[in-house]
Amino acid sequence: MDGDPTAKRMRLRYAGTCSECTATLPAGTQAIYDRVTRSVRCLTHDDPPATLGPVEAEAPPSTPLEEPTPDPSPAELDCGTPGASARREYERRRTKREDDVRGRHPKLGGLILALSDERRTTRVWDTGALGEEALGSRLNELAGDRLKVLHDRRIPRTRANIDHLAVTPTGIWVIDAKRYKGKRPALKVEGGILRPRVEKLMVGGRDSTKLIDGMTHQVEVVRGIVGDEVPVRGVLCFLEADWPLLEGSFETRSVHVVWPRRLYKWLRQDGPLEPPEIAQRHRALAERLASA
Structure with missing residues (x-):
């Protein structure tokens, strides 16, 4: 104007x-x-x-305007099930292993399964599902007019998914649940004055920076849907981790690394978005990002 x-x-x-x-x-x-x-x-x-x-100069409508269709209530939207896709993948792998063992050993298959451990590549799906289910359950308890959530959303044209989305007065939070029991997340900084500064996410002493890479991509996907008018923040939320007694959370490449209680506090903060716009943003995300 x-x-x-x-x-x-x-x-x-x-x-x-x-x-x-x-x-x-x-x-x-x-x-x-x-x-x-x-x-x-x-x-x-x-x-x-x-x-x-x-x-x-615009011509008037030839017929009276129809009453606008009311926005669906949150109950009518598919808000997803926490950990659903990870749980399905775990069950698929476990069933395949059982079928293979029983097929090769018709008589001793049950005993072999009872005495042997699942493959690590199968267990990680169960661990991931448990983390998403626990975090998603608590987010559902906190949900209301000023906090609306979505779970397990498929990223278009990929097999990847977003664990959780929270639409709040302060903006949209893209949340990845990580259940690394007994392991400590930490920020490792290399370089500086004479060399380029490099920040690495370490979990239990192992380089896990790829988790940051994945989260930045998820944030860009969501930002491409909602535009620049609403802040979009990425969060890696570690459950059952070995956090220090004082502080411990940090930020790297605009991704927050926190524990659940701190995340819940952030999600309940006041901000400029009012319930009608929160509901609209929630609906738009639910329609653009289908359940995985």
Whole structure:
């Protein structure tokens, strides 16, 4: 808008209510969006009218406008099941192993299975599922009008998934649950004055920086859906880890590495997003990122 840099004429993606006359503005209606107040108003309330462009030339609708379809309630959205895809993969691998052993040893298969351990590559799926289930259960308990969550969302055109998404007054949080029992996450910094600074995520003394790489990709996927108007933050949440008594959480490459209770505190902080916009952002993410 020429007269007001904080206002923009746009076609509404969602139904809204005029802040001046409380008229209903259906999705698809042209209106004025105020970036500061995050409100919309009818074109007729814009001042001066000359800045509105060719609105007067638009032909009136030949039929009366239909009442806008109400947004579905959270119960109607597929919010996903925490750890569902990891649990399915674990069960698939476990069943395949049992079938293979019993097929090769019809008489002793049961005994062999009882006395032998599962492969490590199979156990990690069970460990991952348990972590996602525990964190997701607590997020569901905290959910409400000011905290809406999604679980186990498929990243389009890949086999990868996002463990949890939380839409809050402070923005959108992309959360990856990690259950590394008894292991300590730490930040290792190499280089500096004479060499390029390199930050590495160490877990139990092992280089786990690839977890940061994966999270930054997930954040970019979500940011591509919601745009730059809403902050998007990445979190690696370590459950049952060996955290120090004082502090211990840190940030590297804009990814927060924390324990569950600190994450829950952040998710309940106040911010600029109000419940209607939180619900809209939650719905948009649920529709664009299907359950895995």
